[in-house]
Amino acid sequence: MRALFSKPWVLALFLLLLVVAGFMRLRLETDILGTLPEDLPEVKALRLLRDGFSGGSDLLIAMQAEDDALAEDAMTTLAERLEKRTDLVKEVRWAQPMEQQAQSGAALMAWALQNTDPAQLKAVRERLTGDGAKAKLQQSLQTVAGSLDAEKVQRASYDPLGLLDSLDASAMSALEGSMFGLVSEDGLFRLLLVTPAQSVSNYKSAAAWLDQMKAEIAQWRQDQDPENKLILRYTGEPAFQSEIGAGIEKDMSNTVGLTEVLIAVLFWVMFRRLKPLLWIQGLLMLSMILTLGAGGLLVGKLSIMSLGFAAIVLGIIVDYAVLIIQESRQHPHLDSKGLRKLAAPGIVAGACTTSTVFLSLLFSGLPGLSELGLLVAVGVLVGLGVMLTFAPKFAAGKQPPNTVVEPSGQPAKHGLAIVATLLLFGGMAGIFAVKGLPKFQTSAETLRPSNSEAMDTLQWVQDRLGQLNEASLPVLITGPTEELRARTQKLADKLAAAVKDGTLVRQAMPTLLIGDPAAQQDNREFIQWLLAERPRLEKEIDAAGFADAAAALLRSVCSVWEPALKGPWPQDETTAAAGSVLSRLLATGERAVKGGMQPGQAVALASVSVTGKPGLPDRDKLAAVQALLTPDTGAWVAGWETLGRALSTLVQHDLNQQLLPIMGIIAFTLLVTFRSVKDLLLSILLLGGGLGALAATMSLLEQGWNLASLAAIPLLLGTGIDYGIHLLLALKRSGNDIRHVQATTGKAVFFSGMTTVIGFASLFFAGNRGISSLGLACCVGTLWILLIVLWLVPHWRAWLRAK
Known part of the structure; x- marks a missing residue:
């Protein structure tokens, strides 16, 4: 069996079958409640309201x-x-017109009467026995002729016998609301x-x-x-x-197409190479096909909250190809195996850290975000495998000879970086002191479509x-x-x-x-009595001078009960x-x-x-x-009105539980990767600075966190640490040659960061408000992290090493 799978064509066929099976299982989930936790009482109530009635x-x-x-x-x-x-x-x-309403309303009246308190119907019977019916009809005539209360006049006109007097008047509004x-x-x-x-x-x-x-x-x-x-x-x-x-x-x-186009344009602007652009696009397409197949097998659906995974994955995995190309340009003598060996440590460390952080979203209380995290993690790992397998073969020994950037050998000046560092952290502190931290918005509006004719009509x-x-x-x-x-x-x-x-x-x-089965059983005697007395009561109504319509209620409820009494009772x-x-x-x-x-x-x-x-x-x-x-x-x-607060509590609780394990995983991965406490602390400072700058920007613009955008915090931890790993490893190899690293690995990291920004920015156009806000938060946060890692982190590391 092992020998069989060692053959490339057998492995390719096996993967093809898995992909096909995944695609056959994959479906679009349009139920917004499917993206929410099933065990939350407020979600259960909404589902029951929709499916139970x-x-x-x-x-x-x-x-x-x-x-x-x-x-x-x-x-x-x-x-x-x-x-x-x-x-x-x-x-x-x-x-419907009033006469049709009366027909359907009579059946409801009959149902309400047979389930009412038997003592109330007994009082009605006593009131209508003998000459009591005539007295009640005269009372109703006086109400019709002299009362100023329109509601009493109307009721006396269609129910002169007072059959409905046995019903609780305060509860009648629900009955009326069911017909009108x-x-x-x-x-x-x-x-x-x-x-x-x-x-x-x-x-x-x-x-x-x-x-x-x-x-x-x-x-x-x-x-x-x-x-x-x-x-x-x-x-x-x-x-x-x-x-x-x-x-x-x-x-x-739109998001996948736009992301692909913008990545291609950015690559062409930075590298001006057509062949690498074509094979990178091919590898991206292969990665997405494999990811969708794997997603179909693991998740089986794409929902309105997880649909943005493709753009995020594209923005991340294209980085691996560009980093491999950059290494091949610096080491043109290496073959594909040597190039893979050189590039793999940083790429694997970054991909594993990124996918681990995204996998942490599996513990989110929102199933939609859990699906998003799983799909992105799968996409990153699939992209890692595809890029490390094929990209070195395409890139090795095929770069222009003049692409090697020699070490600068000149010490960098840290003055401007120190001023920028002070302005960054001082500015954040000042904004937080004046504006405070971004508020958390508990509304469930973020779960609704951004532009929805159906939602607008419902509001109308x-x-x-x-x-x-x-x-x-x-x-x-x-x-x-x-x-x-x-x-x-x-x-x-x-x-x-x-x-x-x-x-x-x-x-x-x-x-x-x-x-009320017990009341129905007790009220059967009254119903049988009323059916027997119906002819007499109709004559009494006619003799009292009422119009024929005044007996309509009596006739209607009796016509309902007549067939019902022929079968098992109660019904x-x-x-x-x-x-x-x-x-x-x-x-x-x-x-x-x-x-x-x-x-x-x-x-x-x-x-x-x-x-x-x-x-x-x-x-x-x-x-x-x-x-x-x-x-x-x-x-x-x-109602959706109660859902926001419940979900907000759940999401904040989840985030509090997730952040500590995520930070622990990141710290462990970084320590294994760098084997340096100082580089570990620099990475933590990088992430803290980026998230702090994002929060300060939100406070300055008076924007708040919401149910979806709060997920930007773990997402930025996953993507941001990737850039730090690549740059710090390059600085370590070059002996803190800032200019050389910025011109080589820094260029690739800049491309990587901008493709991630493109991926998140494409979410702006998603049809869901939460996904749009998530894309915006991740886009701004990534730009801040990119600025810090490319400009400030090299100076921080050189300064720390000098000390």
Whole structure:
């Protein structure tokens, strides 16, 4: 077997098969929650909110018109057209006309009544027995004729018998919110929710389905809105998946392509050699192909946070080729083996240190950053192997004869370097004294796309449908199925007190819609009685002088109960019409398990409102709400607003745990490489100066750290130490000949640093705000480290050695 693999073609074939297998396994991950820690409660809540409730995969179509009549008519015709496309659409939900709302609302009323307190229904029965019905109807007539309360008049008109008196009036808001809330107060803005007929579980299927939907809507618009008076925009899960997937592909091609081009331009400007440029580009492409194959086997996916690995890897591994070329120019007599032996120690030490630091990101609390660190580390090691294998063969003995730079033999002057050192550290101290250290931003905004039409549309929806001075927050209440109603009612009482003391603006709990099997069993007798008394009660309503519509509620709820009583009782789903709304507020059975709950557990979706603006709650009020949701309530806020603080705590904790081991690994590697405590201290001073200068720059520009850019610290440690290793080893070999080292190895290190800057700078254009900020921080930090290592470190070492 060993003899077989010793043959180059067998090894090449084996590697090819691995690469192909990796590529077949590789996929693009468009789920932003997939880049976050699964065990974090706030992430669990967001995933449960999306996957556990019906509507998590809905497309939201936002429409705005010039007048409310046009908006209502246009939305109705569009919804009815989409309902007919059963090949594309499973369900459509919008603010329907009142008569259609009454039909679906009756099923919800029936469900709420059969789960209400049996004592309340018993009181209703006693009130309607005998002449009691006539008395109640007369009371309702007086309310309709003389009350100034529009809400009471409306309720007496459609429920003159007072059937709904048995329901908790304070809990009715949740029931009403389940049927309304899809149209703005002025009627000009409306929302249409469309559930795909088939699963759109990946970005390609989501994009294909969305294109079909847009084509269907375009045909509708030709008939209904030829002058384009309507504003139509799209958001929701399919829109996000399609947008993020396309963005990842674009970012990958743009960052890699831009990095390759800029590296090629920089190489040509510095070396003016075409053949080395061509074979370097070839080796870079080979390295990236092998890295993607290995990444496919190890990780299996590229997410919005790990997509930037390619540009970083290219910026790092091209350095190894340039260092080999530089050594070959200084030692033209060496063959490929000799050249490899000469260049390998510094390159291997730098690559191992760099990859180790990037591998430390595996311990990050953010899976997206862990994937980024693993992919970069793999890419660096793969690039190391490719460059050390092939680059010496291409470079050895093929350099121009006039490229050798002779030692200068002249002592360097340290005066200017000493002044620059004092200005560097003095300037940092002054900035920190005046401005302080950069603040840490706890917002989760950095996890969102930089430019996202779907995100902008979602914000538009929140602004138009929300209250201007309020921020609505979803709350998930969990617990055993049989205990969920009691738990929700207990929390409702707690939150009602919070409304009174000003912590909350309002709260809406779906208590009425949560099933209570015991109450359903006890209420069966009342339902049977009402079905039997229905003819008499309808006659009483007609005799009292009410319009025929006044008996609609009685007829509707009875028509729901009649078939239900024929089967086993109680029933979990009274009717399909109620079930479509219940599924948006309650997650039980398989849907709860899909969202991450254990079997036998259920979840209710409630909401609270605090002062602030849509999507931007007051932080103190938000913290107060979270304090109210103690573990015994089984409830937590499920929103991006709470995610930022939780992730910030996690990331800072991870960084505190990572820095000490990283510094220990770096110190050990440097000590083994240099075998000199002074060179070790110089390397630490180099890294400290670079990171300090970056922090001072951020403070001066009033920029802060965020969830993603904080990862720049270990990344800069990994890339920055590489430059120090190469330069300090060159200084050691030359006896601190600063001018000679700056003209030879320094030139290669400058090229290496600038390619790394190019790699990080290409991340500016990434579609994710966090990746963009990470690229900016790494770019600025690398420039500072490059300045220090090329200009100051040689003088520091010469000065220390002179002493």
